[in-house]
Amino acid sequence: MVWFMRNTNLLQNWQKGFTLLELMVVIVIFSMIMAVGGPSFSRMIERNQLQAAASELTMEILKARSEAIKGNDRVRLYRYPNSVYTYVYSTDTLGNQIVKSGGYFEFSNGIFLTGPSFIDFYPNGRAVITGTLKNFELTKPDGEEPKHCVFVNSMGTARAMADKNDDGNCANG
Numbered sequence: 042m043v044w045f046m047r048n049t050n051l052l053q054n055w056q057k058g059f060t061l062l063e064l065m066v067v068i069v070i071f072s073m074i075m076a077v078g079g080p081s082f083s084r085m086i087e088r089n090q091l092q093a094a095a096s097e098l099t100m101e102i103l104k105a106r107s108e109a110i111k112g113n114d115r116v117r118l119y120r121y122p123n124s125v126y127t128y129v130y131s132t133d134t135l136g137n138q139i140v141k142s143g144g145y146f147e148f149s150n151g152i153f154l155t156g157p158s159f160i161d162f163y164p165n166g167r168a169v170i171t172g173t174l175k176n177f178e179l180t181k182p183d184g185e186e187p188k189h190c191v192f193v194n195s196m197g198t199a200r201a202m203a204d205k206n207d208d209g210n211c212a213n214g
Contacts, residue, residue, distance in 0.1 A: 087181060088203070094152045094179050095189035095201035101125055101146050102160070102191065102199040109162035109197075114141065116162040120177065122155075123148050151182050160193060168197035 102118060105127045109116040112129060119126040124147040128140050148154060156177030161169045170193060177191040193199045 090150045091152065091179050091181070091189040092201075092203065094148050094150070095191055095203075097146065097148070098125065098154070098177060098179065098191050099199045099201045101127065102193060102197075104144075105160070106162045106166055106168065106197040106199075109164055110166050112141075113164045115164070117159050118162070119159045120154060120156050120172075122153055123151075125154070148179070153180050153182050154178070155180075156191075157193075162197055166197045168193055168195060170195075 105116045105118045108114070108127070108129055114129050117128050119128070124145065127144040127146075129142045154177060156174050157170045157172035159171050161171070163169070176193065178188055179190070180188040188204050189201060190204070191199055191201050
């Protein structure tokens with residue numbers, strides 16, 4: 042018991058905490074980890090933003106197709122650089138097209154959208170794609186990889202796919 046009491050006096054004389062040298066070593070190690078991991082982390086955030094935008098675009102396309110089938114009307118989805126517009130048309134007895142309703146969806150985080158000018162969905166669910174490009178591509182404004190694509194077939198179904206090997210082509214994975 043006396044021995045324990047004598048050793049507690051030794052502990053009271055020691056200062057608690059870290060030395061400046063120990064703190065500097067930790068800061069240097071942390072800085073090296075951030076220098077290596079930081080760029081890949083920002084790239085992961087970009088990929089997640091593009092994946093979310095591709096999913097949202099896919100949902101808008103499927104929603105337009107669903108509106109065409111449900112309402113027995115033609116629905117047109119227009120593409121703009123960072124947004125899509127959806128209009129529901131009906132045709133009167135004279136063949137004139139009347140806009141019944143419309144919708145608007147804008148991409149956030151600086152997502153840039155290229156692809157067909159517009160897609161028409163018919164009451165049978167089929168799609169007619171108009172424009173030189175047949176698939177949508179979502180990229181960041183700098184145009185660098187990664188990118189995501191949304192494919193729409195003539196049946197009107199949409200499928201999102203990522204360019205996983207960063208070669209600029211979504212079709213090959």
